[in-house]
Amino acid sequence: MDDSESSSRSVAARIRRRLGRLTPTERRPALTLLANYPVAGLETVAQFAARANVSGPTILRLIAKLGFDSYPDFQQALRDELELRLQTPLAKAPPESSHPPQGDFLSTYTRAIIENIEASIADLPRAEFEAAVALLADPRRRILLLGGRFTSSLAIHLYLHLRELRPRVQLVEGQTATWVEHLLDLGRNDVLVVFDIRRFQEDVVLFAREAAAGGAHVLLFTDTWVSPVAAVAHHVFSVRTTMPSSWESFAALSALSEALIARLHAQHWKDSKRRMEKLELLRAHLSAEEPRP
Amino acid sequence: MDDSESSSRSVAARIRRRLGRLTPTERRPALTLLANYPVAGLETVAQFAARANVSGPTILRLIAKLGFDSYPDFQQALRDELELRLQTPLAKAPPESSHPPQGDFLSTYTRAIIENIEASIADLPRAEFEAAVALLADPRRRILLLGGRFTSSLAIHLYLHLRELRPRVQLVEGQTATWVEHLLDLGRNDVLVVFDIRRFQEDVVLFAREAAAGGAHVLLFTDTWVSPVAAVAHHVFSVRTTMPSSWESFAALSALSEALIARLHAQHWKDSKRRMEKLELLRAHLSAEEPRP
DNA sequence: TTGCTTTTGTAACAAAAATTTCCATGCTGT
DNA sequence: ACAGCATGGAAATTTTTGTTACAAAAGCAA
Numbered sequence: 001m002d003d004s005e006s007s008s009r010s011v012a013a014r015i016r017r018r019l020g021r022l023t024p025t026e027r028r029p030a031l032t033l034l035a036n037y038p039v040a041g042l043e044t045v046a047q048f049a050a051r052a053n054v055s056g057p058t059i060l061r062l063i064a065k066l067g068f069d070s071y072p073d074f075q076q077a078l079r080d081e082l083e084l085r086l087q088t089p090l091a092k093a094p095p096e097s098s099h100p101p102q103g104d105f106l107s108t109y110t111r112a113i114i115e116n117i118e119a120s121i122a123d124l125p126r127a128e129f130e131a132a133v134a135l136l137a138d139p140r141r142r143i144l145l146l147g148g149r150f151t152s153s154l155a156i157h158l159y160l161h162l163r164e165l166r167p168r169v170q171l172v173e174g175q176t177a178t179w180v181e182h183l184l185d186l187g188r189n190d191v192l193v194v195f196d197i198r199r200f201q202e203d204v205v206l207f208a209r210e211a212a213a214g215g216a217h218v219l220l221f222t223d224t225w226v227s228p229v230a231a232v233a234h235h236v237f238s239v240r241t242t243m244p245s246s247w248e249s250f251a252a253l254s255a256l257s258e259a260l261i262a263r264l265h266a267q268h269w270k271d272s273k274r275r276m277e278k279l280e281l282l283r284a285h286l287s288a289e290e291p292r293p
Numbered sequence: 294m295d296d297s298e299s300s301s302r303s304v305a306a307r308i309r310r311r312l313g314r315l316t317p318t319e320r321r322p323a324l325t326l327l328a329n330y331p332v333a334g335l336e337t338v339a340q341f342a343a344r345a346n347v348s349g350p351t352i353l354r355l356i357a358k359l360g361f362d363s364y365p366d367f368q369q370a371l372r373d374e375l376e377l378r379l380q381t382p383l384a385k386a387p388p389e390s391s392h393p394p395q396g397d398f399l400s401t402y403t404r405a406i407i408e409n410i411e412a413s414i415a416d417l418p419r420a421e422f423e424a425a426v427a428l429l430a431d432p433r434r435r436i437l438l439l440g441g442r443f444t445s446s447l448a449i450h451l452y453l454h455l456r457e458l459r460p461r462v463q464l465v466e467g468q469t470a471t472w473v474e475h476l477l478d479l480g481r482n483d484v485l486v487v488f489d490i491r492r493f494q495e496d497v498v499l500f501a502r503e504a505a506a507g508g509a510h511v512l513l514f515t516d517t518w519v520s521p522v523a524a525v526a527h528h529v530f531s532v533r534t535t536m537p538s539s540w541e542s543f544a545a546l547s548a549l550s551e552a553l554i555a556r557l558h559a560q561h562w563k564d565s566k567r568r569m570e571k572l573e574l575l576r577a578h579l580s581a582e583e584p585r586p
Numbered sequence: 587t588t589g590c591t592t593t594t595g596t597a598a599c600a601a602a603a604a605t606t607t608c609c610a611t612g613c614t615g616t
Numbered sequence: 617a618c619a620g621c622a623t624g625g626a627a628a629t630t631t632t633t634g635t636t637a638c639a640a641a642a643g644c645a646a
Contacts (some may be wrong), residue, residue, distance in 0.1 A: 023622085023623065025623075026623095026624095039376040042335055042372055042375075045605090054624080055624065056603095056605090056625085057606085057626095058624065058625080060605070070605085071605085072604080079332050082335075083332040105556055110410060110552065113551070113552075114410060114411065117406065117407060118407070121400065121403040150453050150454070152453070153449040153453060154446075156449055157446035161443070202306075226378055228378070243555065247554055247555050247558055249548075250551070251547060254544060255542075258540070258544065259398070259399055259406075262402055265540055266538070316593060318594065347595090348596080350636085364633090364634060365634080587646100589645095589646090590643105590644085591643085591644080591645100592644090594639105594640085595639090596639080598636090598638100599634105599637095600633100601634075603631080605628105605629080605631080608626090610623105612623080614619105614622095616618090616620105
């Protein structure tokens with residue numbers, strides 16, 4: 001009866017909506033799928049059934065109740081969802097050729113960015129955020145920042161601001177081969193902040209792993225695909241970076257680190273104010289002695 | 294022959310490693326898979342083949358070269374990867390269940406950011422935007438990027454992405470004293486992109502002035518206070534960076550440069566796609582010849 | 587050009603998958 | 617207790633899918 005309404009939603013949403021009306025045995029694979037979303041549903045009926053400890057026909061009855069015409073149909077829906085989340089620049093020609101632009105480009109693009117930010121921040125666990133702030137606020141800890149090929153700009157952004165607020169902030173940069181030096185005296189009292197999004201970089205992952213093994217706290221900023229660094233990270237922030245049809249957007253990651261900075265600044269205002277005034281003074285000294293151009 | 298070694302890596306890594314040794318037609322589905330990772334590989338052979346415009350057997354030959362015994366084997370490997378990635382801490386948090394409180398710091402801060410972006414983009418002259426895109430799209434022009442003390446992260450962000458899309462992109466970095474070298478052969482056919490926000494930097498302004506005098510097109514990204522660079526700039530984008538209580542936010546600037554990149558990519562999709570595929574190939578070559586760890 | 591090798595697609599075939607049928611089991615209400 | 621009904625699985629059936637053999641096409645050397 002409510003098919004027309006629920007059929008527009010994601011598979012996960014369809015399941016949640018009908019969970020109450022499922023038989024106990026049907027509920028088992030339904031929950032299994034939610035727990036291993038969407039991989040479980042991409043297997044064969046037999047594999048899925050085995051995973052959920054039910055028989056094949058039960059799977060098929062479940063799929064039918066969810067409103068799919070066949071099991072391949074259901075899998076296609078899962079793949080479509082997945083693809084939408086994962087599109088990379090090379091994936092597809094821009095849509096403007098296919099159907100005329102609705103609203104101009106800038107407005108459309110901006111709306112997508114805003115949606116990304118909103119969705120990301122809404123889903124973000126507040127406690128994790130506060131924990132991260134506390135870690136970064138602790139002046140005794142050393143802070144190391146690391147980014148990937150593209151995300152290094154984010155690491156730099158955070159670095160430039162943190163450096164103003166507190167001492168002992170370092171950026172891991174340059175050739176990969178030189179990174180190890182940072183690992184040398186990295187210990188229990190240090191924090192590594194890593195930015196890593198899809199097309200996760202092996203060298204970044206390895207570095208984070210090493211740092212974690214050495215006892216450092218690892219803070220990870222990643223996309224919905226979740227970098228493998230998460231396995232060793234103490235705090236993980238996963239935000240949306242995918243845009244409808246084009247490149248990825250760092251807007252949400254950027255917003256998050258700015259929020260982090262703002263929070264730090266607000267909470268430890270007295271310390272950072274003193275520090276910034278001192279900086280100001282030093283800069284004045286330096287520039288006063290510079291020769292006039 | 295080196296199967297034992299490469300089989301421990303991810304499917305994507307296997308592809309990159311062998312990309313050079315594949316036939317042209319086999320390379321097509323390989324790149325298709327990387328672009329739509331891993332969805333393309335989770336489809337049936339026929340679907341995957343259609344997506345890459347090759348025949349079924351070509352897919353199977355590719356899979357065999359990658360070291361898999363069968364297509365289902367290959368799919369299982371993809372699913373395993375996917376599952377591992379999605380099992381991370383994120384799974385703990387319930388996805389779309391309850392919306393977090395409205396009034397907390399993060400939400401408030403995010404709302405301010407979003408307002409900044411919306412207001413900035415709404416006021417932005419579309420013609421200027423398109424003119425900027427056209428300038429940056431012209432492959433004959435050299436592009437120079439420059440940022441200030443904090444805004445350098447924005448310059449780097451744009452630099453890292455432009456570099457993928459087109460040749461002849463350079464970043465002005467390092468000590469101010471070394472910048473002049475860039476001015477040497479800067480001429481009528483070149484473009485200087487400058488980021489400069491309040492507490493405008495003298496050295497940045499001087500550089501831009503010099504570049505403009507030399508005939509270069511100057512593109513300025515600035516805040517509502519408008520950098521003095523505007524006096525010599527050919528296109529000026531002034532956006533909001535002020536936040537209610539604390540630090541400034543680069544979100545609008547960031548959104549704008551991302552929109553630029555997206556627009557460029559969309560308009561000159563064919564060129565940039567070719568370029569990016571070539572990059573992919575080169576990276577594969579480099580990583581294939583890396584020494585064993 | 588000619589002949590040889592490599593590459594790629596067509597079509598037939600075998601394997602595996604999804605689907606259906608049908609029967610056993612357990613629960614509910616009289 | 618026993619009919620009636622909902623539920624779930626084993627096995628048979630049908631459909632789809634992966635696989636292979638083979639021939640056409642393309643590239644290349646002499």
